[in-house]
Amino acid sequence: MRRLVVVGGNAAGMSAASQARKRTGPGELSIVAFERGHFTSYSSCGIPYWIGGVVAERDALISRTPAEFAKMSIDARVRHEVTEIDLDRREVVARALDDGGREVREPFDDLVYAAGAVPAAPPWARTDATGVYGVQTLDDGAAVLRALDADPAPRRAVVVGGGYIGVELAEAMIQRGLAVTLIEKAAQPMSTVDPDMGARVADAVAGLGVDVRTGVGVDGLEVDGGRVRAVVTSDGPVEADIVVLGLGVRPNTALAEAAGLPLGPTGAVEVDLRMRVPGTDGIWAAGDCVQTVHRVTGRPVHVPLGTHANKQGRVAGINLGGGYATFPGVVGTAVTKVCDLEVARTGLTSAEATAAGYRFVTASIESTSRAGYFPGAKPMCVKLIAEKRTGLLLGAQIVGRTEAAKRIDGLAIAIWNRMTVEEMTALDLGYAPPYAPVWDPVVIAARKATDAVHAEN
Incomplete structure (x- = not known):
């Protein structure tokens, strides 16, 4: 029987374990996951809302417990801190924190390094x-x-x-x-x-x-x-x-570096499209500890987010289970809120576009989330960044009140598919007064950015 050891019991690690289990029976693959903390598969992004009282209970942030993983024949061992990864002996050394620090040695054929990130x-x-x-x-x-x-x-x-x-x-x-x-x-x-x-x-x-x-x-x-x-x-x-x-955070790579796993220019673990660590056999990595590629610049980046961690873990698990999957990179989409103010971004900021060597134009517009006459319409500002010569959408930002931030998703799709701002002026977006003005803010911003591109050219 093959033996899989997972270092890290949150999003990436347990997604990898779950996907590997879906494709292999308990008699084909044994899976052991080590987690230093008390919990598995939880939402780190929800912690500020728990502290603030918006989320009432800690357990609301937990997706799956060790007991639930046990039902899937996944041995998730919480309060076990991995202290060494020995690639020559193909084993992981851990300390049982609630058992006097007792040393545990677990052999592996495959290993998923999903140690996450630590606060800077x-x-x-x-x-x-x-x-x-x-x-x-x-x-x-x-x-x-x-x-x-x-x-x-x-x-x-x-x-x-x-x-x-x-x-x-x-x-x-x-x-x-x-x-x-x-x-x-x-x-x-x-x-x-x-x-x-x-x-x-x-x-x-x-x-x-x-x-x-x-x-x-x-x-x-x-x-x-x-x-x-x-x-x-x-x-x-x-x-x-x-x-x-x-x-912010930095990738948790101390164990990986000590084991001789390669780190990239971002300081995070290097992986290929299938989440394999290059130059090693049977070693995979995923989540906040790895670097990926930015789809706009083509350069390596470290973007620690639960969305990416879950997707990367899923890709690793599919491949471990004999399937085929790849993680194609990111465009840097993120949202947050401050009271009722919503903040969203995707692609490159002006500073990032400059650092990447682009010549670009920007266009900002003020609009509303709904038809201006409809009750509850709230203001928002949409800013687009487009390449001067081609009009290629490089980045977008939105700051506004309720119903503003999720408009960033359409802009992220446009960047992912390398659309120009001129192409975006004809987008067939949903319209009804309770949801948008007749000219959606995204389309208005695209028109203004198109004018700026033509003026520069």
Whole structure:
């Protein structure tokens, strides 16, 4: 019987295990998955909403438990931390964390490395002081909630980093009744969109009552009695009872690197289209620990998202089970919300297009989510980025109120299929007053971008 070992029990790893099991019986393939935390197959993206109280129960974020995997003849071992991958002996070494650190050795014929990502933590954040948290796993979320429910409860929160996770956590802390300061080193939060769009996000975050401080670096922490008391910044100290890191994540590649698996220019594990690690036999990788290719630039990128992790795990599992599947890359589509403000992007930002060597035009329009006369119509801004010579759509961003963000999906499809903005002016999009103006904002933006391309040419 072949033996499959999976390192990492969340989206990518358990998708791979599930797909491999669908194609092979328990008598053909044994599957063991090691997970350091207490849970398998859960939504990391839902953690800020759990902390903020929008999602009431932790278990609502869990898709499948170890017991459910056991019914599929998948041995999912939680609280087992993998400490070594020995490619020569073809075995994984792990510690049973709830059994005194007992060493476990598991042989394998195939291995899926799906160790995910870890919160980015600068040197000042690597502290034993109580009150400083990264938020990546359900265990991390539970730790934050314990801190928020402590007696006395914290009153002042500082969120460091203004990306997706940072603004979501800032909103969560406001919902929990704390005074919140958001510190961002860049000139704007949400650097994944252009500065003009990021300014709209900054206004919305400030509108929640968050003290938004941009262009401010963090130098360290003030600690008293083993607890954090303030964040030391280039703008002076900011008092804090709890500090949450929203600085993004980095691929968790320590085990892979120690085992000699190749890392790409992004710092993540290299894989081919089928999620195989090149230069190795029977070694696969998927999820937030791997790099992929950007379909616009053709360059390697690291884009950690649950959508990609699940798809990549599925591809690996299909191939492990004797099928054939590929993961063709990404276009960088992402959405988030701040209260009722929705933020979406796909493709390249202006800065990314410049770095890739494109000459381009931009076009921004203001419109509404529904016919202007229809009750509930909300404003939105749509921005397109198109190549000068060809009009090829390179990127798109949307900032607006309810019903704005999911329009990014049509723009992502256009980029995926290499459409020009002129082709997009004739798109047959759905229309009815409750859902869109007679000229959809996407089409209006495409018309304006087409005019800009023709003017440049």
